[in-house]
Amino acid sequence: xxxxxxxxxxxxxxQDLGRVGHQRIGVPPSGALDGLAxxxxxxxxxxxxxxxxxxxxxxxxxxxxxxxSLRFCVTGADAPVTLDGVALAPWRSHTARHGQRLHIGRIxxxxxxLCVQGGFALAPVLGSLSTYTRAGFGGFQxxxxxxxxxxxxxxxxxxxxxxxxxxHPVAAERARPLRVLLGPHADMxxxxxxxxxxxxxxxxxxxxxxxxxxxxxxxxEHLGPKEIVSDGNNTGCLQVPGDGQPIVLMPDRQTAGxxxxxxxxxxxxxxxxxxxIPGSQLVFEAIAPEQAEVAIWRLERAVLAAxxxxxxxx
Amino acid sequence: xxxxRQAGDGAMLAxxxxxxxxxxxxxxxxxxxxxxxxxxxxxxxxxxCLRSLLVLHDPLRLSARRLTALLEALAGHLDEVEISAAHWxxxxxxxxxxxxxxxxIAATKGMTEAEVIQRHTAATYTAIAVGxxxxxxxxxxxxxxxxxxxxxxxxxxxxxxxxxxxxxxxxIYPQATPGGWNILGRTPVPLxxxxxxxxxxxxxxxGVQHRPMGREEFESWAAGFAxxxxxxxxxxxx
Numbered sequence: 001x002x003x004x005x006x007x008x009x010x011x012x013x014x015q016d017l018g019r020v021g022h023q024r025i026g027v028p029p030s031g032a033l034d035g036l037a038x039x040x041x042x043x044x045x046x047x048x049x050x051x052x053x054x055x056x057x058x059x060x061x062x063x064x065x066x067x068x069s070l071r072f073c074v075t076g077a078d079a080p081v082t083l084d085g086v087a088l089a090p091w092r093s094h095t096a097r098h099g100q101r102l103h104i105g106r107i108x109x110x111x112x113x114l115c116v117q118g119g120f121a122l123a124p125v126l127g128s129l130s131t132y133t134r135a136g137f138g139g140f141q142x143x144x145x146x147x148x149x150x151x152x153x154x155x156x157x158x159x160x161x162x163x164x165x166x167x168h169p170v171a172a173e174r175a176r177p178l179r180v181l182l183g184p185h186a187d188m189x190x191x192x193x194x195x196x197x198x199x200x201x202x203x204x205x206x207x208x209x210x211x212x213x214x215x216x217x218x219x220x221e222h223l224g225p226k227e228i229v230s231d232g233n234n235t236g237c238l239q240v241p242g243d244g245q246p247i248v249l250m251p252d253r254q255t256a257g258x259x260x261x262x263x264x265x266x267x268x269x270x271x272x273x274x275x276x277i278p279g280s281q282l283v284f285e286a287i288a289p290e291q292a293e294v295a296i297w298r299l300e301r302a303v304l305a306a307x308x309x310x311x312x313x314x
Numbered sequence: 315x316x317x318x319r320q321a322g323d324g325a326m327l328a329x330x331x332x333x334x335x336x337x338x339x340x341x342x343x344x345x346x347x348x349x350x351x352x353x354x355x356x357x358x359x360x361x362x363c364l365r366s367l368l369v370l371h372d373p374l375r376l377s378a379r380r381l382t383a384l385l386e387a388l389a390g391h392l393d394e395v396e397i398s399a400a401h402w403x404x405x406x407x408x409x410x411x412x413x414x415x416x417x418x419i420a421a422t423k424g425m426t427e428a429e430v431i432q433r434h435t436a437a438t439y440t441a442i443a444v445g446x447x448x449x450x451x452x453x454x455x456x457x458x459x460x461x462x463x464x465x466x467x468x469x470x471x472x473x474x475x476x477x478x479x480x481x482x483x484x485x486i487y488p489q490a491t492p493g494g495w496n497i498l499g500r501t502p503v504p505l506x507x508x509x510x511x512x513x514x515x516x517x518x519x520x521g522v523q524h525r526p527m528g529r530e531e532f533e534s535w536a537a538g539f540a541x542x543x544x545x546x547x548x549x550x551x552x
Contacts, residue, residue, distance in 0.1 A: 025514035232368025264322030
């Protein structure tokens, strides 16, 4: 039993919440761009939040269900979802029968997720099902999907149970600034550069993928050297090469880098960063480390409340 | 002296120098061992790099304040940390199209090609870090007379196994990728396979030596790794 891909979309890969513990040998975390949407889709299906799903970037995929039946839930950025041409609501479960065509259209944001009940029957690599295309491992054959691929499903049919609905997803709040902690190398930039970063908008350029997003805006001036002797990278950091235009590092980023990093997006806002696309205007707001701790506690509380609100559809 | 730089709410950089510096490399290594031995709840993983240790932590379980206190306490006792390392001998073929930049390096440095190879194989290297790409070692200990800047612009594709030098380091490209280092030769030894019990042949801190190998021996080794009759761990452990 499988999902037969008829249209692969723009960049569709299998992702879970990422690969832990191998940065020391050069393996980045990978994992969902919007980990919150992945967790929620799995919660609706009543399964482990880390269950791998199909991540689709900017353009969704079309596929045929080749199992007796399949329960699924689409989450993430808004996108038209149809089953045999009939529109379906996201953030709730649906069950498809054998031979039905599921289609996810143009995505109004960075990523949408197709979570399936029972998950995919794929072998983890280094403890994770996340695809890392740059080195060609993880997920489905280490690559993005192509037309004709048969994604193996773990369950032959959907267990009998009522469909479920998440009434109020945790909002991505596109209009709100992305919160950052300054650093690790804020001291390598002029005061004017820090001020500029925190007042001017930065636009995501076309040079944006799962490795990183090049931004364009008012250039940020280095105080001294424009390069550092490499140190470890962290997802969400804004590294600034010599041209002064920041690059935000995303989950497939290199594990080490030689440009100073002016600021880092906080953990609680990484799911929002993951929904940025070329043309998005990003505005950054610096907060104190203590506020970042409050933010992550608040987010996790909101996640628990959202999960508690999931209800059966009569 | 250790300097802590907060790198977001889930990461801390413990920096020991702003340059490549053997003392900083040793401190990074010792702090890495000590922190992983302490294994505080909420520690996700560490990444030793050229002059700093990146510590990733779960801010819900290990606050920046507690992590800072722990790192500062550990940093006071780095001399007492016991460190073990594996040693490897990785053969390199410095011939023909494998040695793309050898003639140019020799000319730039006013040496014969044989002297460049001799200096490259005489050194004992340390894998200061493994990263930027899976299994890619940054080998410190390059002969000071071989220090060179990176090539600008970088090459779009450097073949897997390429052995190259830049700055004060030597490296090995585990997989074909773009790269700007100066190419001296190629090794048939595979460096990374996610299916191995230990996916990277080299770990941070390991010792490495190179020895020259001819084209025929290179091909025989490459065939042995390709058909599985040769095991890189057995073949290369010193």
